[in-house]
Amino acid sequence: MHHLLASILLTLLLTKPLLSSSESLTTTQEASEISISLSTDTNLIPVAAIWEGMSQEDPYLKRLQAVLNFDLVHSGHVQPMTIAREKILFPAQGSLTDQWKRWQKAGALFVIELTISPKELSAKLYDVAKRRSLQSARWELEGIINKDRSQIHKLSDWLIFNITGQKGIACSKLLFTVNPLSGNSLKHTQVFQSDYDGANAKAVLSQESLLVTPTYLPSKERSSRGFAVVSYKLGQPKIMLASFSGALRRVSALGGNQLSPTFDKKGETLCFIGDVDGNPSVYLMKIDLYSGKGQKPVRIFSCKKATQASPTFSPDGKQLAFVSSKDGDPRIYIIDIAAQLANPTPHNARLISRKNSENTCPSWSPDGRYIAYSARNSSIRQIWVYDTQNQTEICLTEGSGTKENPVWAADSFHLFYNQEMGKDCQLFMINLKTKKPVKVSSVAGSARFPSCWP
């Protein structure tokens, strides 16, 4: 009897890992078909809005409403409600207590009372559950929709913060390259900047050469001072620092090709791919962004028979994630910078992308928890997210269209990426909760390599 029980126990203990691995294989194989949720609450907070002060039919008001609606719908936190106006409005007679009850009955958890005049906008936020209200600042309006959009975005961020405690991203900016669809695209690439929703897109750099991978320069100021970009103006691709006033200067006199510039959060160190030694390797360079002067670059990672690409810093600046083909397919690895500098060997790199083939363009989230990247799954390149807390890889996007170059917004919750659909390529935004992508660019040409500020 003892013999039988021991055999059963031994068999169960030894076969359990195999069963687990086959389950994970099933999950892996069906990753493109099932939706694996990250550990966030998928319930959106119902919010109702009342606009007072202008005719509801005013075209200018309707455009402002559309901007606010887009911000709230795609915040990933709230769900604007469609409620009959009379159910939301304060009645001519009645107490505030009655009003709370009416709102509660309508299903709204928050009500926004917006007061607008041609010159000014303000808001009062009512928390229905806690029965308290909060008054916003006043934002000046100019009556020009392209300018007043920014005030609506400030309002949106204020609302999201006070409803959820999370920072909003409506005031973010996007930087990206645009190649014309026809003609010699290598001669007419431009760098564009737009609002996070694609509005107010305008060229900030035009060259008669190829431009790729622009990235905002880190700064503690409210707006970015400039960006780094890889330019082919000098023949070989070189990293340039560009200001929004048009000034352009080369970062280093280093020979060879320079690619994929990225900065640490402090803006003190530049990391890039260089092939000065005869192979595309990962380099670090101390830099003063104010003077544009850099110290001698130092090679931090190389593997003689492999291709390295697309480095990204951890937010604390102590680690790098990057792509290497040292084990066959391009995969994503992490190295500790100090340890690697002390002992520069390919063996220190820790593999994180295990599920798919051709893992590329990693981007580390500002809170340090996630690394987003593009990986080929069932022949389509999708956006994946690696969770550093539990070492899991989660597919964020689905459907046709090659998706690449993910970049995080400041809230570590929204991502921007470019998606090809035939000849067209545009920018999309997605968040970790709803996972519903929305197109945020409409340029005439191929929009790629997004960078997000802040």
Add this chain to the structure above:
Amino acid sequence: MRSISRLFSLLLVTTFTLTAVTGCHRNHSANGMRSVGKHPESRQISSDEEFGWTYDQDSYSASGALDAATSQGANYLNPGESGIPSYERFAMAPSELARYFQTLYFGTNDDVIRGKENFAKVAETAQYLKAHPSVLIFIEGHCDERGAAAYNLSLGARRANSVRNLLIEQGVDASRIFTITFGKERPARGGHSEEAWRWNRRCEYKIVERK
């Protein structure tokens, strides 16, 4: 009852043994190495020997990396500076020299020169360059459309450097050879088929005679 329990125990042990053996077999690829990931070529590197070369600590020390690299054929000089013509001055070889500068082609995700035909082409190029020391050469690395754009820029550089390193090994002066990557930005042929892709995974040459 005792014989039944013994039979059951034997069955369980046999089942366990068979499962362990077949599981191990599934987890190893044909060359005996444990495979990871979905791609059939992927495998975990476990020793220095698998890299095919020895990692030279001194050559790759952080502080000396660039200084050491200059003596190993580094792509140190910049066209357009120090008397070197800028990239725009380089052009495709004229028809009478085309046989010495033939385009080289690569397999998918590959960056290694393979095949007698390709090696013969490189040998011809090296022979010409050694015989004409005033000729400078740019090697352009290209990729097909399927890889990610950012990665393909690095892969194009890797391909160009593979050719460059081979030319240096065959005796061409490193200071005369420059590389440039275009990734998948400049395809030779349009189309979305293997037929188009194979013509785009390439290295091309541009030359200039320094006067």
